[in-house]
Amino acid sequence: MTMPITADDNTQRSRNIIRNLKHLEGPMLPILHALQAEFGHVPDEVKPVIADELNLSRAEVHGVITFYPDFRHHPGGRHVLKICRAEACQSMGSDDLADRVRQLLGIDFHQTTADGSVTLEPVYCLGLCACAPAAMLDGDVYGRVDEHCLSEIVGEIGL
Template sequence: MSDTTGIADGLDAILAAHDGVEGALLPILHAVQATFGHIPDEALPRIARHQMISRAEVWGVLTFYHDFRTRPAGRHVLKLCRAESCQAMGAAALADHARARLGIDWHGTTPDGQVTLEPVFCLGLCACGPAAMLDGQVAGRVDPARLDRMIGELA
């Protein structure tokens, strides 16, 4: 079975599970990403037809919410808070360090597929900034040395 056939079959099941559900676009996108690890380009026209909306509307929702991906993520996902309280505590310098250390920019994945770097706009650790989340585990008061240790533990 090819990847395209697998995507089509998986997408058919997801769309069938949401038949007749009002306002199902977000649940469909979440289900597609949970199934495939990202939202494949070939899924957009089929989702649009199912929801009776344009591809542009699906794309608008997909790109508005920062948790949706159009490409597979790395084995590990590092999210750095970009909210104001973390910025006041040095998040910009931490972000610069992370991008330099990993050799990628926001939404990028290291060439070895190990780490994807994503910005987030609050992790709820406002009193402990700057905050980071690595594979769903939050960390507060992250400085460059701690970030290096977190990344180093992934190897």
């Protein structure tokens, strides 16, 4: 029989992650990314742990987390689909793609499908401006995304 994971277990896991990275110059962002990779989001209960380990106020930690749109406050879906919302992609049709993917998934940006399979997020540049519009699914980047390509991407998720 497996034992349930407790808040104390999460705190200890968080402390281990933080202690492994706090030696870096400017360690906050690498720590936040590592915590999100571990938990699927940055849990509220780790904010005071980060503050304590980095000798910062909780307000400073909260400010960084809320400033960057990549950090989630709730667990994401099994898949994360990002649609580029930067100007180059908008000029090449990403607004229409965003509308279509919201329709296909039945959710808006920063939401997760009811079955927990997909989280839809905006991103403000994937570095594929010459191949706009762009999207990213679970770290795989797609350029020149059109309706057909979008259907294939959503198909990879299994919807």
